[in-house]
Amino acid sequence: MKEKRYNWPVTTLLIIGTILILFPIYITVVNAFKTPAETAQSILSLPGTFTFANFLQAIEMTNFFNAFGNSLYVTVFTVIFTVLSNSLVAYAIARNMHKKTYRVLFYYFVSAMFVPFPIIMLPIVNQMSSIGLMNLNGLVLLYIVYGLAFNVFLYTGFIKAIPKELEEAAIVDGCSRWGVFWRIIFPLLSPINATVGILTALWAWNDFLLPLVILSDKSDHTLPLVQYVFQGQFATNYNLAFASYLMALLPMIILYLFLQRWIISGVTQGAIKS
Template identity: 35%
Template sequence: MKSFFKYAFVSLFAFLSLYPIFLMIMSSFKTKKEITTSPLGLPHRFSFDNFVEVWNKVNFAKFLGNSVWVSVISVLIILFISSMAAFYLARFNYRWNGIVLFFFMLGLMLPMKLAISPLYMQLLKLNLLDKLSGLIIVYVAGHISFAVFLFFGFFKTLPKDLDQSARIDGCNNFQVYYKIILPLMRPAMATVAITDLIKVWNDFFYPLIFIKTTEKGTIPLGMLSLFGEFDTQWNLLFSGLTLSSLPMIIAFLFASRQFIEGLTAGAVKS
């Protein structure tokens, strides 16, 4: 009986989590009239007309390319810089390590949106306003603190004997990081990659502030054109949201095992 309630609770939680996604996908096949008259029902017929129309109407391919470029480059830079910084802080004992770590932790305590005006003026002076490179720099600066915090804790769980053994075999510090430590931190890397990728991919605030040219916008900014002053094209909006969600769903499915291992790392003492 206890197992029944446990599985019933888990099934209910899974249903509540997955139903909005299911409803979004089903609504993407509906006409605008069907969404209005039967918002929770199934579509009368499955047609890809909405997807073709939204792809052509809002220049979805251009927005998709911008989102992929910004998201992938931002996450790669975050992983590279934060993993090396955390490796230094966790494996080398210097008196200023605590100050440097506290500096990174300030990024978790103070949200960047509070400094949006100085940040805007800084990008303007650096001639990075209305450029995807400027947007990438903002995302790297905003998300690197969480990555350093997670990697630092993960490195602390690895025995330092690994480093010493590698150095005896002739490895320098970078080779210890690249050849020994990096392969062991795939769960943590997957956790940071998926978390930051979803945040960057779905972000609407920073592109709205820093990107002025329509052709340089990301998908969330492109979907804004479907909201009219007096009317909203809900069928095209749901189709666009479905298309924009597919890369994230695919990425999570590929990295889900490593992601779960990263979340549970250290939870069980061996």
């Protein structure tokens, strides 16, 4: 048997990358539990006494639970309607790619991924303002529309791998095209639905720029906006800022740790043709 040989250059790069990722997290965690005096002495050392006072003060100053509710509302409804609507659009395109109109439509959606948001930012703000959707509902609508390009790309590859014979058999048994999708296709899309749902949730929860230009009422601010305002107002008190960052990050970290395998499985299954 051949001896195993380690690829030291790759291993070294992985170690460096891990350190670069974990070091800022370490700084954030330890300083969130410190007093300002301890942080001034050293940002690397462990706190002398772990205290939750910073978290309680950050919750009060940022109106954290209101912002948390807004982010949760936007994320949940964005994920639900994105999965339902984007899968329908992708199914129509995937099963009609032999038609020129649908091929053009598919490439049109794919090309939208290469359009930078700042280019269309002002027209979007103008349109949303004119129809009275500069609020959380308008934000949900924009996330659904903006996610369409990338999600159609993912869904189309996955749906192509599903045998058409399943649909033909269902139609022969008297199932309508609408019933075929909801009873046959949609249940088979569970892996890619999970992938799209997780990626959409991470995006909607962590996004900063779109809420910044859409949400005009401070009571509608999501967690990323609250962190921005908090940092601007309390730029010298890093302990409160770090505590607030941890509370904002924790839900998505937990979600990703438990569901990360669905992202890989969904993408890889969509790349395999039967």
